[in-house]
Amino acid sequence: MTQTEDAFLVSLGTALPGDPVDNAQLAKTLGVSEEWIELFIGTKTRHFARDFATGEVRWNLADLAASAGERAMAAAGLDPSGIDFVVMGTATPDTLMPATVNHVTDLLGLDQIPTYQLQSGCAGAVQALDLARTLVTSTGATGLVIGGDVCSKHLDLRRDLASAAPSELVNYVLFGDGAGAAVLGPEPVGEAVALRRVLNRVTGLGRKPGQVIEWFGVADRDSDKQAINEDYKAIEESVPVMAGEILWELLGELGWSPEELNYLLPPQLSGVMTARIVADLDLPTAVEVSCVAETGNNGNALPFLQTERLLQQMASGQKALAVAVESSKWIKAGFALEKL
Template sequence: MTEQNRTPTTHIVSVGTALPGEPVDNAQLAKVLGVNEEWIEVFIGTRTRHFARDLGTGEVRWTLADLCAQACERALAGADTDPGEIDFIVLGTATPDSLMPATVNNIADQLGLDQVPTFQLQSGCAGAVQALGLAQTMIASGQYRTGLVIGGDVCSKHLDVHRDLTGAAPSDLVNFVLFGDGAGAAVVSAEPRGKAVAVRQVLNRFTGLGRKPGQVIEWFGLADRHEDRQAVTEDYKAIEEHVPVMAVEILWELLGELDWDADQLDYLLPPQLSGRMTRKITEQLDVPTALEISCVADTGNNGNALPFLQIEKLLTQMSAGEKALAVAIESSKWIKAGFALEKI
């Protein structure tokens, strides 16, 4: 194959992240919610998280667009890339600021970008991987050279911290301690410049046919906003049962597609559900030669920001020739996702 006809490889050139405000530890959260601090530490295993709204007043301090724009600016600076070089923007989120306009367009506006294709994929923990997969397809087409891939969520908008949680169902209560807010962005390019890593494979597959959702986030409009339905429902038992099994399946499927052996992996980016669940999943993945890259115990589960927080840590450690594999699972309607990176 000639150089001219070769399919361009997608490279992650740099990553930027944004976490709102100071970290909120379990003692602070337990006091606000009126729950047991020890229960949070034992059952969830997450130490701190960040919130885009003030826990005391409920005031929104950062929108999702604000956090994503901050992450993009940091990624652009890290890649020494002018915003005018960006050919497209893809956002993955489960919690857009509004149904319309699309949050991705408000991000573009904050960055001063115009006349570029924008895409918003509404998805849970797989959204960032889906966004990366779309970016890879666009760069592989040869029509686009450089883009922004963004993932972020502001989960706190769905949680009323002043609500009386006495007698709350576990599927309801868990959401108040599991999630956090944040955003991440990557500059992706056909050019292997700077400290780039090559995207070798992206997996994204719906596997939820006939299966009950493991998580539901409701949208309340004017007609139903005062109904008693939970805003967020988590079937934590189903997640505990199925996610570790799915993670192992994703690991071996990606290794098979790449013709890599498990002992060739230098780094492993496991699913970031909670500190406790991540430890359990990593044990079942059982890749002792690979260094685990995790962040959820300190950031909380901030959804589509998590892969970027992991990659940001990864990029400070990878050396030429090293390989990394990431596993992500969306339990809302069961999506297998993941990607493989190689330092060139």
């Protein structure tokens, strides 16, 4: 067993399914106002794992996660023998059993290694990084960290939404599908970005969930319950406040001043919400790194999609901080990166 002080981001890969679907296509199919989507959500395009016209499933989560993992491994110059463990965060596994992470390892040719699947929403990718960082620093292993979601499988793209409740309608325009992956190791090679800190804490004691995704079985599959329920008002009120708390807690733990921060990766709820959060955080010297307006809210893929954009601009000595808030049971999450 080899212990190390830090874990390092060696490489990264992402996967988005199909062509982007813009607001005009979405509005026409769903029978909603294009202007409402643009003003209320502020997201311009998103990607779906299902054919938008026919509803046919073209990719599942394992397909997207394996594609992202393959790209991350190739960028690191690693074959399957170079990966010691896999950690995956998702809110939308393909099946309850087997765990989707094990389908992913099969597609990647990985075997005889530990695998972990964490069931969580927007914080799941950060939780996966947290566990992977612990494994790397305590054992010296090299691991593959994956985050992804296929949200569209919970939505009926062919139903009449004229009478849909706002808590249901918002999900049809907010979410997209995708996956991301990173190779995390004990040495500053490849991208040579140190993962300096990870924050992962549930804070929802006694609070009503801000988002619920139902899982229907044989007994209740004909239920009239909404598959996804979003308390958007509670999210609008709570997420900006929690984002500020996460930011200042991480800066305090790291001993970084706001002026030292070169990049901010804010929560990626929607184009409108993200813009509001960035304005509230008021970090004039930190460059915002966002993707949600182009990709949609694709859950656990988002931190990887943001980090991919970050790596294209990050220079030696620069620092970045990512903030993620999960509204399902109110989880504070985030991580800090420093380019060597």
